[in-house]
Amino acid sequence: MMWHTSLGAAAAVFSLLTSQVVGREDVQIEPQTAQIVSTKGVILDTILDWNDAARLDHTTYNGQKYGCKCYPGRPCWPSANKWNSLNRTVDGTLHVNVPAGAVCHNTFDGPFGTIQTYDEAACADAKENFVNEQWTVEKPADGLWTYFTNDTCRPTSNPSDPCTLGSYGVYVIMATKASHIQAGVNFARQNNLRLIVRNTGHDFLGRSVGYGSLIINTHSFQSLKWTDKYTGPGSYRGPAVTMGAGVQGGDILKAGHALNPPMALVTGECATVGLSGGFIQGGGHGPWTTLKGLAVDNVLNFEVITASGLIVNANEWQNPDLFIALRGGGPASYGVILSTTVKTFPDLPAAGATLYLNATHTSDNEVIWVGTKIFHKYANHFVDNGLYVYFEIFPNQFRVRPFVAIGKSQVQLQDILRPMLDEFAAARIPYEAAFMEFPTFYDLYIDLFEAEKAGQTALTGGWMFNHDDVANRNDEIIAAMKNVVSPAGRPDLFGGMVGHLFNPGHNVPVSTSAAHPAWRNATDFVIAVLPSPEHPSLAVKKDLQNVLTNNMDEGFRNASRSGATYVNEADPFQPNWQSHFWGSNYPRLKQLRKKWDPLGVFYAVSTPGTEDWEEIEFNTRLCKKL
Numbered sequence: 001m002m003w004h005t006s007l008g009a010a011a012a013v014f015s016l017l018t019s020q021v022v023g024r025e026d027v028q029i030e031p032q033t034a035q036i037v038s039t040k041g042v043i044l045d046t047i048l049d050w051n052d053a054a055r056l057d058h059t060t061y062n063g064q065k066y067g068c069k070c071y072p073g074r075p076c077w078p079s080a081n082k083w084n085s086l087n088r089t090v091d092g093t094l095h096v097n098v099p100a101g102a103v104c105h106n107t108f109d110g111p112f113g114t115i116q117t118y119d120e121a122a123c124a125d126a127k128e129n130f131v132n133e134q135w136t137v138e139k140p141a142d143g144l145w146t147y148f149t150n151d152t153c154r155p156t157s158n159p160s161d162p163c164t165l166g167s168y169g170v171y172v173i174m175a176t177k178a179s180h181i182q183a184g185v186n187f188a189r190q191n192n193l194r195l196i197v198r199n200t201g202h203d204f205l206g207r208s209v210g211y212g213s214l215i216i217n218t219h220s221f222q223s224l225k226w227t228d229k230y231t232g233p234g235s236y237r238g239p240a241v242t243m244g245a246g247v248q249g250g251d252i253l254k255a256g257h258a259l260n261p262p263m264a265l266v267t268g269e270c271a272t273v274g275l276s277g278g279f280i281q282g283g284g285h286g287p288w289t290t291l292k293g294l295a296v297d298n299v300l301n302f303e304v305i306t307a308s309g310l311i312v313n314a315n316e317w318q319n320p321d322l323f324i325a326l327r328g329g330g331p332a333s334y335g336v337i338l339s340t341t342v343k344t345f346p347d348l349p350a351a352g353a354t355l356y357l358n359a360t361h362t363s364d365n366e367v368i369w370v371g372t373k374i375f376h377k378y379a380n381h382f383v384d385n386g387l388y389v390y391f392e393i394f395p396n397q398f399r400v401r402p403f404v405a406i407g408k409s410q411v412q413l414q415d416i417l418r419p420m421l422d423e424f425a426a427a428r429i430p431y432e433a434a435f436m437e438f439p440t441f442y443d444l445y446i447d448l449f450e451a452e453k454a455g456q457t458a459l460t461g462g463w464m465f466n467h468d469d470v471a472n473r474n475d476e477i478i479a480a481m482k483n484v485v486s487p488a489g490r491p492d493l494f495g496g497m498v499g500h501l502f503n504p505g506h507n508v509p510v511s512t513s514a515a516h517p518a519w520r521n522a523t524d525f526v527i528a529v530l531p532s533p534e535h536p537s538l539a540v541k542k543d544l545q546n547v548l549t550n551n552m553d554e555g556f557r558n559a560s561r562s563g564a565t566y567v568n569e570a571d572p573f574q575p576n577w578q579s580h581f582w583g584s585n586y587p588r589l590k591q592l593r594k595k596w597d598p599l600g601v602f603y604a605v606s607t608p609g610t611e612d613w614e615e616i617e618f619n620t621r622l623c624k625k626l
C-alpha cells in the first residue's frame with residue numbers, strides 16, 4: 001500500500017518534471033530511487049520518501065491524527081551543522097529572525113533562547129516608524145497588518161514588556177540571487193520545514209508570516225528591464241517590462257514616468273505593495289483596471305522556482321498550465337516568482353476629483369448615508385464611463401479620494417459626475433468636492449493617492465458587487481455597509497470599509513487567467529475592516545472572527561448575487577472560499593496545485609488544495625490530517 005502511494009506520487013512528479021521546459025536543462029524523476037535526475041545524468045535531488053505519513057512529523061490533536069511540518073525542539077529539526085551548511089550555500093544571508101519591535105524590549109525570548117535587544121535610539125526610530133509602510137517593508141520579515149503575527153513584540157515604552165516570536169518564522173534568508181531561493185526551497189522540502197516567502201509583508205490574511213517557518217525574503221530582487229518591442233514567447237510584440245520579484249508599485253510607476261514617452265502599467269493603488277508576490281498571484285486590481293484589466297490580464301512571462309527547486313519559465317508556450325495558475329490562482333501555492341514580465345502602455349493625461357461628506361458638513365449621520373447611497377447608485381455609470389474610484393466609509397465619514405478618469409479632461413469628468421451632484425443638490429446633501437486635471441496619470445497618482453498605515457491590528461473581510469447587484473440591490477448593499485460600520489447586535493464594535501469601483505471587463509478581452517470569471521461583471525470591490533484590540537485573548541479573537549464572517553461579511557453576501565470575493569482582500573475563514581475566490585476555475589487549480597507542489601512545500605491559508613492542512617494547537621504548528 002505504501003509503495004503504491006509512493007510510486008503514484010513519484011509518477012505524478014515524473015510527468016510534471018519531464019513536461020517542463022527548464023531554464024537550464026530538462027529533468028526527470030527516477031521512480032525507483034526517487035532521484036531527480038537531469039537529462040545530462042546529474043542527480044539534482046533525492047527525495048527519501050514521498051509518503052506523507054512517513055515524511056511528516058506525527059501527532060494527535062483533539063482525537064485527530066496529523067502529520068506536521070517540523071518545528072524547533074522536535075527531533076526532526078535540522079542540526080546546527082545543517083543550518084551552517086545552508087548559510088554557506090546562501091553566501092551568509094541566513095539570519096535568526098528577530099521582530100522589528102524587539103529593540104524596545106530588554107530581551108527577545110526566541111526559540112533558541114533569550115537575547116538582549118534593547119537599543120534606545122533604534123527604539124525611538126521603531127516607535128516613530130512602526131506605522132510607516134516602507135519602514136516595515138524593509139525589515140526582513142515583519143508584517144504590516146499585525147493581527148496574524150500575533151502581535152507579540154510591538155514597540156513599547158516599557159522595556160520590561162515581553163517580546164516573543166508569535167507567528168513569525170525563525171530563520172530568514174535575505175536572498176540576493178536565484179540560487180539562494182533555490183537553496184531555501186530545497187532545504188525546506190528536504191527537512192520538512194514550513195516555508196514562507198516574504199516580499200513586502202502587506203498581506204492582510206497573514207500569508208507572509210508563518211509560525212516556526214524558514215522565510216525567504218525576496219525584497220532585493222529590484223531589477224527592471226523595459227522594452228519597446230517584446231520578443232519573448234507568445235504572440236504579443238508591444239512594449240513590456242520585466243521586473244524582479246521585489247519591485248513595488250510606486251517605484252515602477254516612477255521609473256516608467258521617467259521614460260520618453262512616459263509608460264504605465266497595471267499596479268495597485270498602494271505604492272508600497274509588491275507586484276510579483278501576492279498582488280499578481282491574487283489577480284491584482286488598480287487604477288488602470290477599468291481600461292486595461294486585472295494585472296494578470298497583462299502578464300507575458302514568469303520566471304519561477306518550483307517546489308522541486310528548479311528554475312522554469314511560464315508563459316503562453318512554456319508550462320502554460322503553470323502560467324494560468326500563477327495569474328490569480330493564489331499566492332505562495334505553485335512556486336516562487338523570480339521575475340514577472342508584463343505589458344506596458346503609454347501614460348495618458350488624466351482628470352481626478354475628490355468628494356468629502358462628514359461631520360464637518362452635517363451632524364446628522366443619516367444624511368451621510370443618504371449621500372453614500374446616491375454615490376453608490378451611480379457606481380455602474382462611473383465604471384461604464386471608464387472610471388476607477390477609490391472610496392472609504394468609516395463612522396460619520398464618507399470620502400472619495402479619488403475619482404480617476406484616465407485619458408479624460410476635467411470637463412469630461414465633471415459631466416460624468418454631474419447626475420450624482422445634481423441628485424445631491426436635490427436631496428440637500430452637503431459635501432465638498434474638487435476637480436483637477438493632470439498631464440499624466442502618474443501626476444494624478446502622486447497628488448491624489450495617499451500613503452496608508454502599517455502596524456494596524458484588524459481583521460479584514462470583503463465582497464465584490466457586480467453590475468446587476470448595483471442596478472437592482474443598491475439599497476441592500478448600503479444596508480450591508482451600515483451593518484459593517486455598526487454590526488447588528490454589537491454596539492461595542494464598529495468597522496469601516498475601503499471600496500474600489502472598477503470593471504476589468506470594460507474594453508478588455510477576457511484572458512485565460514485563474515481569476516474568478518465573475519470579475520468581468522464587477523463594479524465595486526469593498527474591503528471590510530474590523531479593528532482588534534492590541535492583545536486579544538483567544539476568546540476575543542474567536543468572537544471577532546465570528547462577527548467578521550457571520551455578521552459583517554454575511555450581510556455583504558446576502559446583498560449580492562456575485563458569489564465572488566478577492567483572495568487578497570477577504571476573510572480567509574469564510575465558508576466556501578474555494579468558489580468565492582475562484583468560481584468554476586477551482587477544480588482545475590486544485591489539480592495544478594497537486595501537480596506543481598505534490599509534497600506541500602508551499603502553504604498559504606485558503607489557497608487551492610490546502611483543505612487537509614490546518615494550524616493546530618492555537619494557530620501554531622501547520623499539520624495535515626492523516
Ligand SMILES: Cc1cc2nc3c(=O)[nH]c(=O)nc-3n(C[C@H](O)[C@H](O)[C@H](O)COP(=O)(O)OP(=O)(O)OC[C@H]3O[C@@H](n4cnc5c(N)ncnc54)[C@H](O)[C@@H]3O)c2cc1C
Pocket residue numbers: 144196197198199200201202203204207208218245267268269270272273274275276277278279280281282283284285286331332333335336337338452453568569604
Ligand atoms: C495598504 C494596502 C493596499 C492594497 N491595495 C491593493 C490594490 O490596490 N490592489 C490589489 O490588487 N491589492 C491591494 N492590496 C492587497 C495586496 O495585493 C496583497 O496584500 C498582497 O498579498 C501583497 O503582496 P506582497 O507580495 O506585496 O506582500 P507579502 O505580504 O510579502 O506577500 C503576500 C503573499 O505573496 C506571497 N509571495 C510574496 N512574494 C512571492 C514570490 N516571489 N513568489 C511567490 N509567492 C510570493 C507570500 O508568501 C504571501 O503569501 C493592498 C494591500 C494593502 C495592505
Ligand SMILES: *[C@@H]1O[C@H](CO)[C@@H](O)[C@H](O)[C@H]1NC(C)=O
Pocket residue numbers: 087091092093094095096
Ligand atoms: C550566516 O553567516 C553569516 C556570515 O558568516 C553570519 O554573520 C550569520 O550570523 C550566519 N547566520 C546564522 C544563522 O548563523
Ligand SMILES: *[C@@H]1O[C@H](CO)[C@@H](O)[C@H](O)[C@H]1NC(C)=O
Pocket residue numbers: 150152164165166167211535536537538541618620
Ligand atoms: C498568540 O496569542 C494568543 C492570545 O491571543 C496566545 O494565547 C498564544 O500563546 C499566542 N501564540 C504565540 C505563538 O505567540
Ligand SMILES: *[C@@H]1O[C@H](CO)[C@@H](O)[C@H](O)[C@H]1NC(C)=O
Pocket residue numbers: 356357358359360397399431432
Ligand atoms: C471631512 O471633510 C473635509 C473636507 O470638507 C476634510 O478636510 C476632512 O479631512 C474630512 N474629515 C474626515 C474625518 O474625513
Ligand SMILES: *[C@@H]1O[C@H](CO)[C@@H](O)[C@H](O)[C@H]1NC(C)=O
Pocket residue numbers: 468517518519520521
Ligand atoms: C455577466 O452578467 C451578465 C448579465 O447579468 C450575465 O449574462 C453573464 O453571465 C455574466 N458574466 C459573468 C462572467 O459572470
Ligand SMILES: *[C@@H]1O[C@H](CO)[C@@H](O)[C@H](O)[C@H]1NC(C)=O
Pocket residue numbers: 550551552554555558
Ligand atoms: C442573511 O440572510 C439570512 C437568510 O435570509 C438571514 O438569516 C441572516 O440573518 C442574514 N444575515 C445578515 C447579517 O443580514
